[in-house]
Amino acid sequence: MHKEIRALCACTAFYRRERRSVPRAREFARAALAAWDLDHLADDVLLCVSELATNALLHGVPPGRGYRLVLALDEDGLLRVEVHDSGDGTPRAPAPYDGDGEGDESGRGLLLVSALADAWGVGERVPGKIVWCEFRGYGKDCGTGYGRP
Secondary structure, three states, rough: OOOOOOEEEEEEEEEEEOOOHHHHHHHHHHHHHHOOOOHHHHHHHHHHHHHHHHHHHHHHOOOOOEEEEEEEEOOOOOEEEEEEEEOOOOOOOOOOOOOOOOOOOOOOOHHHHHOOOEEEEEEEEOEEEEEEEEEOOOOOOOOOOOOOO
């Protein structure tokens, strides 16, 4: 069981089931990272936000619903990204691509997330699930930023 982090800083946004929500989620995450002086994590975090948001849209958000993006930073500099949706099922990372040319180009998002994040997983939510990933950040407190070590 993964321990719940105690957020020192947190921000959340809700997005409707529409394609333009993914770039909006990335911009929301980019702004939070900049505010917390975690720009050095941006490439990996933004790719993971894109993958988790896209998975929520494709597999976890029924028509008329949406998903919630949560970014939380704890006092030890652990950044947690969560995507809450109301779909059922348990996401799983596929086996790594074997290079035979026969692999499907879709379905690799969680493989990327597992490669880039320090940890990832799926939590329960009623209805639905929370797919999360974590990144080790550095720093002091929310008021002065986190930044590099």
